[in-house]
Amino acid sequence: MILHDSHSPAHRDPVGPVKVGATLTLRMACDESERVTLRTWNGTEKFTPMRRGPGGLWEATMTVPDEPTLFWYDFAVERPGGALRYGNARDELGGEGAVMDGAPRSFQVTVYDPDFETPDYLREGIIYQIFPDRFRRGADAGREDRREAIAAAHPDATFHPRWEGPPALDPDPENGDNRALDFFGGTLSGITEKLDELQSLGVTVLYLNPVVRARTNHRYDTGDYEAVDPILGTEADFETLTAEARARGMRVLTDGVFSHTGADSRYFNRFGRYASLGAYQSRQSPYFDWYRFTHFPDRYDAWWGFYTLPALNKDHPGYRRYLLDPDTGVLPLWMKRGACGWRLDVADELPMDLLRGMRRAVKGQAADGALVGEVWEDASNKVSYGRMRSYCLGDTLDSVMNYPLRRAVIDFFTRKTTARDLARLILHQREVYPAPFLYALMNLLGSHDRVRALNAFAGYDRDGAIQMPRDEAAKVRLTPDELALAKARHLEALRLLCALPGAPTVYYGDEIGMQGMADPWNRAPMDWAHVDEAHRAAVSARLRERRHSRMLMTGHLDVWAEDDDTLTVRRYAIDGRDAFGRPLDEPEARVTVTRAVEPPAGGSAV
Numbered sequence: 001m002i003l004h005d006s007h008s009p010a011h012r013d014p015v016g017p018v019k020v021g022a023t024l025t026l027r028m029a030c031d032e033s034e035r036v037t038l039r040t041w042n043g044t045e046k047f048t049p050m051r052r053g054p055g056g057l058w059e060a061t062m063t064v065p066d067e068p069t070l071f072w073y074d075f076a077v078e079r080p081g082g083a084l085r086y087g088n089a090r091d092e093l094g095g096e097g098a099v100m101d102g103a104p105r106s107f108q109v110t111v112y113d114p115d116f117e118t119p120d121y122l123r124e125g126i127i128y129q130i131f132p133d134r135f136r137r138g139a140d141a142g143r144e145d146r147r148e149a150i151a152a153a154h155p156d157a158t159f160h161p162r163w164e165g166p167p168a169l170d171p172d173p174e175n176g177d178n179r180a181l182d183f184f185g186g187t188l189s190g191i192t193e194k195l196d197e198l199q200s201l202g203v204t205v206l207y208l209n210p211v212v213r214a215r216t217n218h219r220y221d222t223g224d225y226e227a228v229d230p231i232l233g234t235e236a237d238f239e240t241l242t243a244e245a246r247a248r249g250m251r252v253l254t255d256g257v258f259s260h261t262g263a264d265s266r267y268f269n270r271f272g273r274y275a276s277l278g279a280y281q282s283r284q285s286p287y288f289d290w291y292r293f294t295h296f297p298d299r300y301d302a303w304w305g306f307y308t309l310p311a312l313n314k315d316h317p318g319y320r321r322y323l324l325d326p327d328t329g330v331l332p333l334w335m336k337r338g339a340c341g342w343r344l345d346v347a348d349e350l351p352m353d354l355l356r357g358m359r360r361a362v363k364g365q366a367a368d369g370a371l372v373g374e375v376w377e378d379a380s381n382k383v384s385y386g387r388m389r390s391y392c393l394g395d396t397l398d399s400v401m402n403y404p405l406r407r408a409v410i411d412f413f414t415r416k417t418t419a420r421d422l423a424r425l426i427l428h429q430r431e432v433y434p435a436p437f438l439y440a441l442m443n444l445l446g447s448h449d450r451v452r453a454l455n456a457f458a459g460y461d462r463d464g465a466i467q468m469p470r471d472e473a474a475k476v477r478l479t480p481d482e483l484a485l486a487k488a489r490h491l492e493a494l495r496l497l498c499a500l501p502g503a504p505t506v507y508y509g510d511e512i513g514m515q516g517m518a519d520p521w522n523r524a525p526m527d528w529a530h531v532d533e534a535h536r537a538a539v540s541a542r543l544r545e546r547r548h549s550r551m552l553m554t555g556h557l558d559v560w561a562e563d564d565d566t567l568t569v570r571r572y573a574i575d576g577r578d579a580f581g582r583p584l585d586e587p588e589a590r591v592t593v594t595r596a597v598e599p600p601a602g603g604s605a606v
Contacts (some may be wrong), residue, residue: 002077002086004028006094006107007427011057017110017392017434021066024109026050027057028086030077037076041106042069047076064111068393070381072106093428110380112434116394119368121205121251121340123439124553126543127505128203130191131448132210132232133217134525135508137163138189140233149230153213153223155273158182164529167217167520169470175306178470180216184525188228188237192244199248201511201536202543205503206245207253207343207372209448211238214262218448218523220345221262221309223274225322225330235337242338251340253370256331258323259349260303260311268310279310290319314354324361331358335365347373347397348384355396372442373397378404380432392437399440402502405429406444409496410456412567413489413595419561426500426559435579439554441502445493445510448523452516453507457489458482460517473517484599487513491538492597498546499569499591501557501579511539551586554578568592 053059074087087104168182210219269278362369446453513532555571
């Protein structure tokens, strides 16, 4: 027998990430050899003979590097017939390893900054994501004194006269992307008017998609980093929203797009709609060096080749100063207006030293300021631009949107994988993410970039396995049986998220039973006229149960599969303390979830 299980404290102590300079003990069960060598790698290789320890396990203890980094190991087992190499499992999710032909996949150890802290309101919170144009028109929508500003900012926009109805599909003839120039007219005051209702749902953090002036309804094509889009309201409206949220114990996390701007912006000004001298207009523009032209002015680097999104030179000192200056920078500015921090669009496309500067800017403005990144893969070892990057060491991000968990949860409930597969992913994240990061993760089921949760749980989300034209996707409506099953799965999946470390996250409308395929159909206006009150009440019950249990928020974690259909999560204290060493005087919690859930007769999912 040859076995090393990196998820087991009997084989790896501590079982998860370690602080810089700490000791790490690794053990292996092996009765096929009288010699086992541990190979470690952190820029240079080191070979350490292992010795027999308690229980006959081979054992080696080492001191990990004295600076934040990733550290790797595997084993060489010498036998009479030749040496074997033993390393990580083939899916590289840790746990029980495997014998490999040739060089094995190595096990990972995350070595992190001992001073790494993340905000309590993330690890103890419930996040609610709002797409601002589609949440609610406030009482001040359409005010006469704003019409001129709106017309100037959005000369090519169309406005839906009624709140109800689907978004428009308007493909750009040059690249096929939806132009997103139709607006329903949601406002910041509309969000403020619903704060009491969101509070009653259990929400403690509002994550808003961009609110800055931009050409499109999604506003990921920044026009002016400093100004609220006039359709949404004013800077004063934003400050009122954040102040009213704080009065209810809630925070507002705003969205920042710093890899590119819009071509229609004060910085690029391709269409001449801003009073500034833009980079597209003149080499003398103060913003000219923020961009890279291959042929001035009509050919330039653009984000993923979209001409409407010119890419920024993120190394330019002037651009960085514009973002980070503690007195005038964009990141501190919005925090002064009341935001608790930033969610960073395509964070893995930003240079690491810029992310470090962003962290200093945010934490310099508020010690509990948050920096959450959009990273779709494993954020501990993401390969980006040819280099491996780790976002969880304590020098860049506080958290990421947990898309790998979303994928694993949906695949489990739709029977593409088993409870054992889901448990492996959860234990892998426990193994590679330091506790401050793991407990601050944004654990989501739906977002503006994916089909709605109910569509996903009905089987309409396979990350490209189903290639459905957008006009066909618009016609997808779940049958009564599909809808009832999807709601039942949604509630059971949410119960799982509420039992795991990290902040359970609800995409606006999912709690009331909204449907929708991918962009733009997942961005329909909030259906206030057709609220599934039973589903909302069930969602709220799960969120509020989480909010009232410190054990579920910060207790230690274990998880295992009972069988293919059933997963159990255990949250517990060690010597009366939680995962952060704080007193925790609550009974152990065990939550068992099953995908064998079925809606009751009659089609109700609750």
